[in-house]
Amino acid sequence: MAKQMYTLRDIPKxxxxxxxxARYPExxxxxxxxxxxLLRVASDILAAIDDYLSSHNFSQGRWTVMMLLYRxxxxxxxxxxxxxxxxxxxxxxxxxxxxxEREHLVAREPVPADRRMLEVRLTDKGRQALDEAMxxxxxxxxxxxxxxxTEEKEGLMELLTKLGATAMAxxxxxxxxxxxxxxx
Amino acid sequence: MAKQMYTLRDIPKxxxxxxxxARYPExxxxxxxxxxxLLRVASDILAAIDDYLSSHNFSQGRWTVMMLLYRxxxxxxxxxxxxxxxxxxxxxxxxxxxxxEREHLVAREPVPADRRMLEVRLTDKGRQALDEAMxxxxxxxxxxxxxxxTEEKEGLMELLTKLGATAMAxxxxxxxxxxxxxxx
DNA sequence: ACGCGATAATTAGTGTACTAACTATCTGGT
DNA sequence: ACCAGATAGTTAGTACACTAATTATCGCGT
Numbered sequence: 001m002a003k004q005m006y007t008l009r010d011i012p013k014x015x016x017x018x019x020x021x022a023r024y025p026e027x028x029x030x031x032x033x034x035x036x037x038l039l040r041v042a043s044d045i046l047a048a049i050d051d052y053l054s055s056h057n058f059s060q061g062r063w064t065v066m067m068l069l070y071r072x073x074x075x076x077x078x079x080x081x082x083x084x085x086x087x088x089x090x091x092x093x094x095x096x097x098x099x100x101e102r103e104h105l106v107a108r109e110p111v112p113a114d115r116r117m118l119e120v121r122l123t124d125k126g127r128q129a130l131d132e133a134m135x136x137x138x139x140x141x142x143x144x145x146x147x148x149x150t151e152e153k154e155g156l157m158e159l160l161t162k163l164g165a166t167a168m169a170x171x172x173x174x175x176x177x178x179x180x181x182x183x184x
Numbered sequence: 185m186a187k188q189m190y191t192l193r194d195i196p197k198x199x200x201x202x203x204x205x206a207r208y209p210e211x212x213x214x215x216x217x218x219x220x221x222l223l224r225v226a227s228d229i230l231a232a233i234d235d236y237l238s239s240h241n242f243s244q245g246r247w248t249v250m251m252l253l254y255r256x257x258x259x260x261x262x263x264x265x266x267x268x269x270x271x272x273x274x275x276x277x278x279x280x281x282x283x284x285e286r287e288h289l290v291a292r293e294p295v296p297a298d299r300r301m302l303e304v305r306l307t308d309k310g311r312q313a314l315d316e317a318m319x320x321x322x323x324x325x326x327x328x329x330x331x332x333x334t335e336e337k338e339g340l341m342e343l344l345t346k347l348g349a350t351a352m353a354x355x356x357x358x359x360x361x362x363x364x365x366x367x368x
Numbered sequence: 369a370c371g372c373g374a375t376a377a378t379t380a381g382t383g384t385a386c387t388a389a390c391t392a393t394c395t396g397g398t
Numbered sequence: 399a400c401c402a403g404a405t406a407g408t409t410a411g412t413a414c415a416c417t418a419a420t421t422a423t424c425g426c427g428t
Contacts, residue, residue, distance in 0.1 A: 007230070008248055009271030016255060026322040031329040034337045034344075035229060041348040042226030043271075045219060046191070061384075064192055071200060080406060087193030087227075092385050094408055116393045116406040138210040145215040147350030148343065153218045156343045159336055160218075164225040166331030245414075264376060276415050278378055300376040300423045 007039040038163075045144055052140050056133040057103075061088060061096050066130050069106065069122045076119035078111070105129055191223040222347075229328055236324050240317040241287075245272060245280050250314050253290065253306045260303035262295070289313055 014033055021027035046060070053063050064086045069077065077085075083093040097120060100106040105126035111117040122130070148156065198217055205211035230244070237247050248270045253261065261269075267277040281304060284290040289310035295301040306314070332340065 007244070007271065008251075008269070010252075010269035012255065020255075024318050024322055026319045026326070028322070028326045028329075030334055030337045031326045032322065034329055034332070034341050035325050037341055037344050037348070038222075039226055039230060041344045042223055044348060046223060059384075060191070067192075068194075071196065071204075078406075079408095085192070085194035087191070088384095089386065090407065091387080091409080095384075114394070114406085118407075134208050135210045138208055138212070138216065141219050142210070142212045142215045144350065145212075145218055145347065147346045147348075148218070150214055152343055152346070153214045155339065156347070157218050157221055159332065159340045159343070160221050160225045162331045162336070163329065163340070164221070164228060164331075166328065243414075262376075263378095273416065274377065275379085275417080279414075298376085298424070302377075 007043045008036065009040075011036050011040050048140065048144055049137075052137060053133070056129070056136075058133065061086065061092070062100055063133075065093075065096050065100060065120075066105065066122070066126065069120065069126070070130055073122075076109070076121045078117045078119055079108075080117075082120060100126070191227045192220065193224075195220050195224050232324065232328055233321075236320060237317070240313070240320075242317065245270065245276070246284055247317075249277075249280050249284060249304075250289065250306070250310065253304065253310070254314055257306075260293075260305045262301045262303055263292075264301075266304060284310070 014029065017027065017029045017032050021029055050060055053059065058066070065082055068082055068085050079093045079097060080090055082097075083090045086093070088096070097106060097108060101108060103125075104123055106120050107123050108118045108120055111119050145153065198213065201211065201213045201216050205213055234244055237243060242250070249266055252266055252269050263277045263281060264274055266281075267274045270277065272280070281290060281292060285292060287309075288307055290304055291307050292302045292304055295303050329337065
């Protein structure tokens with residue numbers, strides 16, 4: 001039921017990596033091993049989450065939209081906001097909203113002040129569906145991370161933050177024009 | 185050029201998570217924050233890699249196949265092996281091999297001993313394409329992980345291994361029938 | 369020797385995210 | 399006042415991975 005595997009299942013042994021390094025001197029075995037392992041674990045977690053979500057008729061993308069709307073109950077968001085925050089294109093967001101609206105989980109409403117824009121909000125049915133899926137979702141998250149105690153989780157987050165700061169430095173992702181404040 | 189974002193771009197603040205926890209007692213804020221961050225960082229790294237690979241006309245899937253074949257130069261692999269190791273279905277592997285074969289990067293050959301099977305091997309052109317892409321690939325990996333020193337990388341791997349052991353415990357993935365030894 | 373169940377590869381059809389191009393609307397400079 | 403360029407949302411077409419069903423082959427038990 002998990003929709004996609006995001007990376008190599010059969011991860012290379014450390015010895016294999018070192019053997020390759022003999023031929024390609026650019027290889028730093030520790031870096032490669034860390035990357036591969038990171039992607040592997042992330043992929044497993046994502047697969048478990050996808051699996052759970054699909055049992056509630058959500059995909060990763062649809063769920064993300066619902067969570068974003070839930071997080072901003074007062075301020076209705078427009079599709080462009082949602083796309084930026086979810087990290088998908090506006091075209092993809094159109095498709096996600098089409099699906100969610102068809103099932104009456106969200107509603108699109110015109111904005112009189114700017115007729116190019118729409119406002120998206122959760123319907124009662126959407127809120128209800130979220131309420132049904134949330135507890136299991138967070139139980140799953142807790143279960144998936146049960147292998148680490150609180151200290152280790154903090155240590156992991158610290159390392160990931162450092163790693164992310166470098167990795168994120170280069171893609172040069174602008175926040176997008178319609179990404180004004182409205183922090184949640 | 186990066187093909188997909190795998191998770192939320194606008195990650196929630198810790199305060200937001202705690203606020204949700206008031207409504208959904210199942211939430212363990214540390215677990216959720218760690219998961220979200222892990223997926224976020226993995227997604228960034230994967231995007232950077234995809235970006236690089238696509239500049240060499242490889243996708244993640246196609247690259248994985250090439251690497252697997254490179255790792256097993258003596259023993260030709262069949263599509264089923266490759267699918268298991270890459271973590272995709274055999275149907276997907278058919279498609280990947282179709283593409284790679286069309287560009288003469290790999291070749292499919294019949295196996296006389298078992299006429300159901302094929303053997304896949306790198307062509308000279310494939311090996312050459314790999315040789316061209318490899319150095320940049322590993323330079324990228326090294327650059328992406330440059331934020332951590334060797335000790336931190338080891339610490340990260342230790343934590344990820346622990347985490348993965350729990351997360352991986354449940355999907356109940358059998359190795360697949362044609363996954364005999366032949367370790368590399 | 370034969371046939372049933374298992375396995376390998378493929379094909380057909382679906383879902384999701386992408387890019388590029390399009391329409392409608394807004395805004396700021398002359 | 400008006401128009402060029404920016405922005406919001408959509409549509410059309412592509413890519414890739416999935417499931418399910420199909421075809422061919424193999425191998426074991428009787």
